[in-house]
Amino acid sequence: MALDSKIPNGPIADKWTNYKDHINLVNPANKRNLDIIIVGTGLAGGSAAATLAELGYNVKAFCFQDSPRRAHSIAAQGGINAAKNYKGDGDSVYRLFYDTVKGGDYRAREANVHRLAEVSANIIDQCVAQGVPLAREYGGLLDNRSFGGTLVSRTFYAQGQTGQQLLLGAYSAMNRQIGRGKVKMYNRHEMLDLVIVDGKARGIIARNLITGEIERHSAHAVVVGSGGYGNVFFLSTNAMGSNATAAWKIHKKGAFFANPCYTQIHPTCIPVSGDHQSKLTLMSESLRNDGRIWVPAKLEDAQAIREGKKKATDLSEEERDYFLERRYPAFGNLVPRDVASRAAKERCDAGFGVNKTGEAVYLDFAAAIERYGKEAAYVKGLDANDKTLVTKLGTDIVKSKYGNLFQMYLKIVDENPYVTPMMIYPAVHYTMGGTWVDYNLMTTIPGCFSIGESNFSDHGANRLGASALMQGLADGYFVLPYTIGDYLAPDIKMGEISTDLPEFVEAEKAVKDQIDKFINNNGTHSVDYFHKKLGKIMWDKVGMARNEKGLNEAIVEIAALREEFYRDVKVPGSANEFNQELEKATRVADFLELGELFAKDALHRNESCGGHFREEYQTEEGEALRDDDNFAYVAAWEYKGKPSDAVLHKEPLNYENIKLVQRSYK
């Protein structure tokens, strides 16, 4: 099967407009005869559910949490990009497009990214109209800040809780439709399979997580907005329940899975504290606006700090190595995430780490506190040379910008980051790879769409900060509502789809069989035991730096672990009740397959790009070395029974508007 990305013809700036002018529309009276299932209620799924219901479709929305408001989009901290150019600093749709393609290390699809940049400004208008309280300046207009990988201030924010506020905006729009009966919400439900009838996605099998009942739900189209697969690493910044099951089930039913090896390791997370660790906590990238990253310049100082004989504040300026500012003078602490993460790892591997495990660097706010404090002293006509006063004034300003993040750090680490520098280390955060979709956001299964983090399309090999919120809302509010109509137009006379069709019966039986197998397995180890083992293989061999030998080992080890899992996992309780261990088992089963495909993809891609760093392919200075002649394509994998048999399909990436060059942030 040849991949058809269905990119419209014409100049890039006109593609989306022309597309919208020529698609099929469904008239309002017919929309109410069409059902759409949406799995996941984060920024993408929630905004899609609200918009499609407003348009008149009957929406059934599913989430595994107890309320759609809990989706993990809520945890996004820093901000959302939009090409508004409110600052007058030279921003434009083209620049946002260009920065995103470059930031993605030239592995994203141009047409999709341009569309994203085009609708970005609308998102801000929409959210403000909904009552999302974005940060404002004293004049009453919206405030912006800058984020990694760009030279303009285009990031809108709501303190360190931007994801929360945007998600609650989408949730409110959804609530309005739930109240009108246009969205039927299924909380505490998990999609466990896709049902295909006559080659088209026509429904899902879901488990009611309270009663354990297996339910059949039909629709004319199925939309998956279930997020990313970062939890394949066990430890990540994802929520405990974040999982790849919906995305993986559609993959097994025919949706190609693209670029699984593109994973974002976020540079600023709180370091691991011990074996009990259940998840990792992000400290927003926005902190790099004001925080300076450093390690001791001398090995003996690093060692003294690790042993508790010296403190960070004991070291003078000359004894510190601000390694990002040293290596990348133009972007400094604001280099993209992949670059910052690798640089931190390089220093720690060389022995300069600053916590007990040697896997942490400092993020220091002392300079920012002084700078802001002095400014405030001048504005208020106070003595700018009074150090105590300046520190107090500066601390207040830093608190107003990042208060919740500093408090979070204090509670977790038990150290005051206003006084001593934070310790941070990279952690798995976001997955750029995901279900392959065409320009319409449709997977290789007709009628099955994938939106937000669960698809692959907009971020290439590395996502820029504040772009995930933008993409999730763009897909749900402004893109899918057009493209799904074009698909559904021929179905207006179909009528409701029966869940008694043999395809539903068969899919339901397969789900029940898998659940019964887990319940009756009587193994010796918990699900977490296997999940942690998988996570360790992934982090050690498929993590921040990968090589051929490690990847080959990982593939063998994951396959063996999967076998052991099915043989020896222990799931207490029964199928027909609230059973959290059973929920975990079905999710980890899918991670155990996904992890292997992930390693296989990383092994085949003999280059380094963005979040995929192969040790064999780097420049003399240790930067990622792309191979555009051989790898400027999307790797889309077709499922063939097991991950090792997956078949590779290539979608060539044609850059007509942006010239491919080596990414430089120096």
Added chain:
Amino acid sequence: MKLTLKIWRQKNAQDKGGIVDYPIDGIEPDMSFLEMLDVLNEQLINKGEEPVAFDHDCREGICGMCSLFINGEAHGPDRGVTTCQLHMRMFKDGDTIFIEPFRAKAFPVIKDLVVDRSSFDRIQHAGGFISVNTSGNTIDANTIPVNKSDADKSFDAAACIGCGACVATCKNSSAMLFVGAKVSQYALLPQGKVEATERVLNMVHQMDLEGFGNCTNTGACEVECPKGISLENIARMNREYLSASLKG
């Protein structure tokens, strides 16, 4: 650390339930409270017993999914945190810790420590929104300036995570802080004023239907709220409600 846990176990909504004792050892001060429960559950599974069910998801204090009444306090003894951010360094070696679900008529127990908070969602369905379509044809975001102080207060109210600690803490099981926060978020913004009257009436009506109690100004909710939502929001809601009732 060595601890004695006294945990509420209840098989399902119909079961009567009761406290069960679990001694536990080897707990480190750097563990979060939920990581301590993970350790307990791993031990229970290995012994062939049923693990304790509890709600949790983001484990960074923002999703609002975790709950727990710990030693008689919603989200435990620390202030300004959810249970997932509570760390074991707040306890001493040898402590006995009572762990119970959030209790309220409008939050029925599903299993063990897991409760059903969908009544909160239904209050939001009744009016927790601004009726603007997501067409993308709205006016430019900077057309209407919003006074920074109002925008900040609106944000503070919007920071509510919907965890239900206010209800669990209140002797009347009142949801006024939760509802007051949503009403205030919109009442403080120009775009929210258009529907202010119907919004407050509809939300309060639904709140009463769900079986939440009334507010008697004890203020415990504000103390226990992990996000520091202020009592001012209840006062603002009462003003909004009064003026809406007079208009209505």
